[in-house]
Amino acid sequence: MAKKTKKKKVRREYTKADIKELRAHSKAKTPVAKIAKLMKRSVGSLRQKALKLGISLGHRR
Numbered sequence: 925m926a927k928k929t930k931k932k933k934v935r936r937e938y939t940k941a942d943i944k945e946l947r948a949h950s951k952a953k954t955p956v957a958k959i960a961k962l963m964k965r966s967v968g969s970l971r972q973k974a975l976k977l978g979i980s981l982g983h984r985r
Contacts, residue, residue: 956982
């Protein structure tokens, strides 16, 4: 039986366009899961970047 190798995650830098898009989604209050699918990034990655930029993501109660 052939052994399955684990696919290595490749880190992608955030471009200026990515940051601009993230800020726009933040303003529009788009759900984080939806942003993750659109930008092809993980929810955790988006939350970390938003935290560093000082913007909020997702729903607000």
